[in-house]
Amino acid sequence: MIIVVSPEATPDDIDVIIKRIEETGRQAHLSVGQERTIIGVIGSDEPGLEDIFQALPRVESVHRVTRPYKLASREFHPADSVIDVGYGVKVGGTELAIMAGPCSIENEEHIFDSARAVKAAGANILRGGAFKPRTSPYTFRGLGEEGLRYLHAAGKAHGLPVITELMSVRDIDAVCQYADIIQIGARNMQNFILLDEVGRAKKPVMLKRGLSGQIEEWLLAAEYIMAQGNPNVILCERGIRTFETAYRNTFDVNAIPLVRELSHLPIIADPSHGTGKASLVTPVAMAAIAAGADGLMIEVHNNPDHALSDGAQSLTYERFASMMRSVGAVAAAVERTLPGVWAPASA
Amino acid sequence: MIIVVSPEATPDDIDVIIKRIEETGRQAHLSVGQERTIIGVIGSDEPGLEDIFQALPRVESVHRVTRPYKLASREFHPADSVIDVGYGVKVGGTELAIMAGPCSIENEEHIFDSARAVKAAGANILRGGAFKPRTSPYTFRGLGEEGLRYLHAAGKAHGLPVITELMSVRDIDAVCQYADIIQIGARNMQNFILLDEVGRAKKPVMLKRGLSGQIEEWLLAAEYIMAQGNPNVILCERGIRTFETAYRNTFDVNAIPLVRELSHLPIIADPSHGTGKASLVTPVAMAAIAAGADGLMIEVHNNPDHALSDGAQSLTYERFASMMRSVGAVAAAVERTLPGVWAPASA
Amino acid sequence: MIIVVSPEATPDDIDVIIKRIEETGRQAHLSVGQERTIIGVIGSDEPGLEDIFQALPRVESVHRVTRPYKLASREFHPADSVIDVGYGVKVGGTELAIMAGPCSIENEEHIFDSARAVKAAGANILRGGAFKPRTSPYTFRGLGEEGLRYLHAAGKAHGLPVITELMSVRDIDAVCQYADIIQIGARNMQNFILLDEVGRAKKPVMLKRGLSGQIEEWLLAAEYIMAQGNPNVILCERGIRTFETAYRNTFDVNAIPLVRELSHLPIIADPSHGTGKASLVTPVAMAAIAAGADGLMIEVHNNPDHALSDGAQSLTYERFASMMRSVGAVAAAVERTLPGVWAPASA
Amino acid sequence: MIIVVSPEATPDDIDVIIKRIEETGRQAHLSVGQERTIIGVIGSDEPGLEDIFQALPRVESVHRVTRPYKLASREFHPADSVIDVGYGVKVGGTELAIMAGPCSIENEEHIFDSARAVKAAGANILRGGAFKPRTSPYTFRGLGEEGLRYLHAAGKAHGLPVITELMSVRDIDAVCQYADIIQIGARNMQNFILLDEVGRAKKPVMLKRGLSGQIEEWLLAAEYIMAQGNPNVILCERGIRTFETAYRNTFDVNAIPLVRELSHLPIIADPSHGTGKASLVTPVAMAAIAAGADGLMIEVHNNPDHALSDGAQSLTYERFASMMRSVGAVAAAVERTLPGVWAPASA
Known part of the structure; x- marks a missing residue:
């Protein structure tokens, strides 16, 4: 209780x-x-x-709440939560949230060009990593605060709220200053200290599911943030780790309707990480929207073969635009709209 | 080569x-x-x-075929395979194949009533188990050959081809006599002797993916059937076993576009087993069609609480009819049609 | 009850x-x-x-039996089962059962030489595959009945009971004629028809755990055999499928003490398949005996690089002999003995 | 290179x-x-x-180093690393490191009593959690710095170096002040910022494997610490997440010999978390030592039913003492010794 x-x-x-x-x-x-x-x-x-x-x-x-998570449960809050992330963009309503951009912010020009391209194709949120979690210490780990400034400026120039990953309590002030949505990455889903801290911030937080995070653990991680007074939590399914080696991760489409059943929080799908393979991104994005996802996070790069990280799963600008057309058709079938697209009042 | x-x-x-x-x-x-x-x-x-x-x-x-599977590979046969399963129904074309019916054939009246109901809602193939693989030896294992006769008669009465599981070489003649499509269940994906035998039969075969079957192993299992001279193989994604305990299985939506990339064989989605939870069946069915599946296999029961097996994942007649409407909307978005539904020539 | x-x-x-x-x-x-x-x-x-x-x-x-499996449960039969497999060899007592030999029976001379070598190093049961489950239809699938005859003769010549895999009901008479222990492979753990049939046979059966078989499912599979009147079931842990790609399978050492807690049936460890890597076989064999396993199944080949199957995980004769010395030291520490080794009465 | x-x-x-x-x-x-x-x-x-x-x-x-991890690889440093953790205790040599104590430090008297009991049974390192990672925000999260002071004092009183978990960069100074070994928990295996920070500290670090951490990722995580100049890294296998629900985690015994093959770093086994079930701790501890582990980490509590955390997997004082006798027998078989036990020079 x-x-x-x-x-x-x-x-x-x-x-x-x-x-x-x-x-x-x-x-x-x-x-x-x-x-x-x-x-x-x-x-x-x-x-x-x-x-x-x-x-x-x-x-x-x-x-009375029978689930171990309370504030995150639908029993506690029966209506869908809709989260205002700035620039008039809302996550969780009829209009889908389309977050797109490069894996890493590579330089100022590159992120500005990315912002222009993804907006032109219909995205309403700009993504880009300034602090990159990398498996090896010997690889590019992001531009840090310099990258945050470029990202912020690019979002501002194109009227797009921006999302970027926070990896450590150390960088929370900088990230809060420049980002509209704080991303907590899969590897930090159970970094409880970090969850407490972003719970104390006022910013919307997007919480990715861990590589082996069970649904209940994930909602309890959201509860950590909410228990500190921050109700603006967005969930993100990004694939789980299974025995299958044909893809980098296995996108768990079951999670989307189950999370919607158990919780009022919006849920975004990340088919870029959820598959790790550019050729699978569009069909899995379409599947996620059909299953009820409130939006997408997509890695887009003008030249994936030369991306500083995650090239294999990045879409070119053209391929992203093509994906948006396919996703739009499915969205209409489930009475959702792409950003900025006029929808009949009855939807 | x-x-x-x-x-x-x-x-x-x-x-x-x-x-x-x-x-x-x-x-x-x-x-x-x-x-x-x-x-x-x-x-x-x-x-x-x-x-x-x-x-x-x-x-x-x-x-020249670089994959370990040859006949099943798209390199060997670039065009999609379309498999004629009788009564004018084809699996793999623009029209979706909708296989529906009870988990087990419970009695004659029940399977006739199921056939009527699923046909009325738009299914074009009738499913029903006569030989049931059950985890415990102390549970209902199916009506056997008596069940096959009922299934065949119910299909004939309603103009529906029928599909049923073959568990053993011992029953192959009976199953071939009464069924239009032979189902090889997940637990038998690598029962190589059984694969050889159904390869020698002339019937269409639907091969379910094993609980921990990798994509490559699955296509090699199809190759076993094809190498014996039977090209009529349909694949079926039915969920894999992962660490997640919130559902019975994890439906692997990535598998659908990847199999379509690697192979020319049609692929059906089974969201009933893929989720194990009736409330998730409709959204996951919609997702599968959006991702490119050629059809669905759905467990339907007039009274799921009293089903002799798999009640928790079965849809009632009403819920199945409602699912079909939702799936129909997604199908149209991806230029597929429900069975018997007129589609414009341009699709 | x-x-x-x-x-x-x-x-x-x-x-x-x-x-x-x-x-x-x-x-x-x-x-x-x-x-x-x-x-x-x-x-x-x-x-x-x-x-x-x-x-x-x-x-x-x-x-009264609270578990879903009854005859296999320790509640039903509190004492350890000891199974007589012929030639005076018992599985489940103080003396360990050491099953060794090549993955496949390659020819008559080879299996005779293998029998001699593994016996000299201390094995008391000879293994060899005549019917091989192979992922691809285009690889060597065993010598069939000819192989069974060679295996039987080699066992007889060296006073060793023999174990071989049965893949299909079709071959049950031949396998029963020539083998002392029928092996049911991992891919057939839930081939319920095959389990029924070996339940009707009088022979000892070794039931391998499936690649994604849960402990409860495995004991229920043993129950299938026992419910048909055959109490001579030996279990074999051979590694499970997980996300880890550094080895072919992950040997589940937890299963050994848990199975001993839940069931009275003897349990054998197969570190060859459980690791898939020759360099790990000896330490994992030692671990399994320390954890309470009743014996080992080890793939041994005079020339692993030229083995017709499973070369990467096979030990040479010399390495197997060395493994036996290491295992012997651990066995003594847990009051077990190697075959034919004199133990003090108090052990 | x-x-x-x-x-x-x-x-x-x-x-x-x-x-x-x-x-x-x-x-x-x-x-x-x-x-x-x-x-x-x-x-x-x-x-x-x-x-x-x-x-x-x-x-x-x-x-020249062919592996993606360099400093952690055995190619770079062929001899086993032996790490001095204070009070004359070394991790990685012939003598095993036995870390024992309660999951959480509950109060001053309790940790002193625990220190006395585990030392009497043969442990040479005292464990106890002051900052506890808990799945739910509504459960006991540890005594924090107060707990660290009690732990340090209890270790000092009994001549035992102490190990405790660091969850956040925020607490690094306090943990460095009071602990002899900093533990990085499974959920933080890829908390790269934290790894960088403990790499800058001079203290020995014990890095637990993540719930779904692959061996290569784990060694790369160790590389993060070592690349900052701290060579004193101890690895700890604590079970991985698999499909099996009969235990909390699946202890991966294969990891022990493989890590020893790939790396020179010492490796500790944690069968308490690796099984989550008190009845399995002793056999899995024995297995780990037989497989080559350099020591154990064991949760011990005077009254497991009343423990503030992890009661189900904690051993009583008596059961821990009994485990030590069983482990001692296996240790002798692999030419290792328990702490403080005289060993012949030839060992």
């Missing part, structure tokens, strides 16, 4: 609630966010308990 | 070819099918070799 | 028992073996029920 | 080397550690190149 405390509650009000919880023989778990405080009640859910807590002063609402 | 021998070749002609292969220091692998003989040339592919073999009498064609 | 019926029971006696079960609102599942009949009682286990069934005529014993 | 620069080299010397590398058309990758500088040469390894670089001033040695 969780208790949502009203914003006007004082520390004394909260103490009263906690004492009452403890009198019933249960434990209280306090999550003090910047906007509201939530108290988790740990112990069995007996009938009548809800009424006891609801009657206390400054208790806004009381919710 | 493989050499296709012309149908009129005598054993002596074939001996000549084999001797020539051996003179070049290579080995010959003979596959004598009922309609044609194929000789695999094992050894390096030097320039000029093709011409030497092509010049021999009774050699129809010579193919 | 399961009811063991006494051997003298007539069909009428069994009918009486079944009616009594049905009167309590439960279902009866009959397993008629050649030596005894077992009746599974399907339904809840209320107190007092045991006494009701125990009081019926010709009921030998009544067992 | 990598070039080890001598400690006396000035920045100018290093520039000379880099220029020479670039003149050959290759790229230089500089790793400036506190004690030595290493230059990776990226590009093809032509004959003669070694001599060119070896001849430059201030070049200590030049190594």
Whole structure:
């Protein structure tokens, strides 16, 4: 059971609630966010308990939640969450969010050119990595803060909110300054300290599923962020690690409808990492939209063979534009629209 | 390299070819099918070799194939294969193949009622299990030959070709007598003796991917069937086994475009087993069609809670009809049609 | 709950028992073996029920079994099973069973030489494949019945029981004639028809774990064999399929103590397939014995580079002899003995 | 190829080397550690190149390394590394390292009592978590710095070096102050920023394998630490995530001999996490030592049912003492010794 405390509650009000919880023989778990405080009640859910807590002063609402994650669960928040990421772009509504751009920000000109190209093809969010998680220490690890500045400027020039990966608490201020959406990468899905920190930030966060992250663990990772007071969490399915070696990862399409069943958070599909093979990106993007995804994240590069990272899975500008046309047809079939495309009121 | 021998070749002609292969220091692998003989040339592919073999009498064609599977590869047969399964139904063309029906054939009345219901909703192939692979020896294992007779009669009454699983060489004559398509189940993907036997039969075969079958192994299993002279192989992606416990299996949507890239054989999606959860079947079916699948196999039961097997993943008649409407919208977006639905000539 | 019926029971006696079960609102599942009949009682286990069934005529014993597998469970049979495989060799006691020999029987001389070499190094069972499951149809698939005769003769000449794989019901008579232990391979762990058939045979059966077989599924596969009246089942852990590509399979050492906890059946380790890499065979063999395995199955070849199959994981004669010395030291540490090695009475 | 620069080299010397590398058309990758500088040469390894670089001033040695990890590879450092972790304890030699203690440090008295008990049973390193990675934000996350102080004091009182997990760069100073070995947990195996930071610290680091970490990725993660100048890396196999649900993780025993083949770094086994089940800990610990592990990490708790975390896999004091006797017998069989146990000089 969780208790949502009203914003006007004082520390004394909260103490009263906690004492009452403890009198019933249960434990209280306090999550003090910047906007509201939530108290988790740990112990069995007996009938009548809800009424006891609801009657206390400054208790806004009381919710029974059977899942281990609470704030992220659909039981707690039945309607779909729609997250405003800036420049008028919303993630989670009828309009799809299309995040596109190069794996790494390579230089200023390159990211500006990428922004222009992906926008022209219909993307509404610009992606680009400034801090790159690389398996080997001997490979290009990104331009760092310099890259963030280029990304920000390119987004601004083209009216696109930007998303970039945060790998460490150390860089949180810089990333918050320049990015509209903070990406938490697959390898950091259970970097709990980092989750706590982005929970304290005000920014929208996109949380990628770990390579071997179970759905429940992933939603609990989202819960870490939300428990710190940041409700603006977007999930991203990017493929899991299986025994199959024909692709880099196995895109888990089941996850999309299941996450939508269990949670109110929007979910984005990343078929670039989910397949690791450019020839599979378009069909898997179409599949993800058909299955209910709220958008896509796609790696695009003008010259994939010369990309500083992830060339094998990057689409050229032309191929990305072609993908957008295919995705648009599927989107219409499921009553979603591409960014900026007029849709009939009935949709 | 493989050499296709012309149908009129005598054993002596074939001996000549084999001797020539051996003179070049290579080995010959003979596959004598009922309609044609194929000789695999094992050894390096030097320039000029093709011409030497092509010049021999009774050699129809010579193919360089870099994949370990030959007949199943798109290099060998660039056009999509379309397989006629009877009653005018074709698998692999513009029109989708929709296989539906109960997991097990429970009794005569039940399979007739199922046939009526799935046909009314738009299915064009009837499924039903007479021999059931069950994890425990203490559960219902199917009606056997009695079930086959009911299935055949129900298909005939409603003008639907029928598909059923063959588990053992022992039952091959009975299954060939009553079924239009022989299904090889996931647990038998590498039952090589069974593959050889269905290769010798004339019937279309649907080969499910094993629980941990890699794409290459799966296409090599198809090759076993084809090497015996049966080109009528349909593949079926039915979910793989991963670390994720939130669903029974993980539907591998990547497999669909990759198989289409590597092979000319049609590929069907089974979201019932691919998810194991009725609420996920419709979105994953839509995803599979968007990704390029040539059809679906769906478990349908009038009363899933009382099904003798696989109730949790079966759709009711109503839910199946609703799924068909959703799938129809996606099909149109990818220029495919539902069975019996008129499509414009341009599609 | 399961009811063991006494051997003298007539069909009428069994009918009486079944009616009594049905009167309590439960279902009866009959397993008629050649030596005894077992009746599974399907339904809840209320107190007092045991006494009701125990009081019926010709009921030998009544067992509560909470696991889905019954005859294979340690609850049903608390003591370790020891299986006599001929030539005085027992699997499951203090003395380890060491099965060794080539992957494939290549010719008569080769299997005789292998028998001599592995016996000299301390093996007490000879292995060799006559029917080989091969991923590709274009590779050597074994000598068939000719190979079985050579294997049998080689075993006889050196006083070694022999084990070989049965892939199909078709070959069961030949394999039973020539082999002392029938091996069911990993790809056939859930070939239920084959399990039924070897259950009807009198021979000891070694059941390998499937590439993605869960422990419970594996014990249920053993139950299939036992439910047909054949209690002589030996399990074999041979590695599972995981995301790791550095070895062919991942040897699951956890399975050894867990199977010993859940079941009374002996368990053999196959580090040759469990690693797929000759350099890892000895340390993993040592680990398996330390963890409680009842023996080993090892691929040995005089010239691994020229083996017709599985050369990369085969040990030379010398390396096998060296492995036996290392295994012997670990065996002594866990109070087990190598074959034919004198052990103090107290062990 | 990598070039080890001598400690006396000035920045100018290093520039000379880099220029020479670039003149050959290759790229230089500089790793400036506190004690030595290493230059990776990226590009093809032509004959003669070694001599060119070896001849430059201030070049200590030049190594060809075919693996993607360099400093961690056995090619670079053929002899086993032995790491001094304080109080006279060495990890990687003939004497095993036995790390034991509670999952979480629960209070001062508890960790002191644990230290006494594990030392009495033969452990030579004390473990205890102050910062706990927990799947849910609503569970006990450790005592933090207070816990570190208790752990340090308990180690000091009993003459045991202590190991504890570092989860974040934020806590590195505190952990370095109180711990003798810094543990990087499985979820942080690819937290590259954290790896860089512990690479800059002087402390020994124990790097756990990730839940889905491939061997090559794991050794590259070690390379991150070593590339910053910290050679004191200990690896720890703690089980991987597979399809098997009968245990929490699958202990990968193959990894032990393979890591020893590929790398010179010591490797510890953690059968507590590797199985997640107390009844399997002892046999898997024995297996790990038989396979060549350099030591064990074991969770021990006086009252596992009341442990604040990981109770199901913790051994009681008595059971741990019993495990040590069993492990001791296996250790002797592989010519290793338990801590503090006299071994004959010949071993």
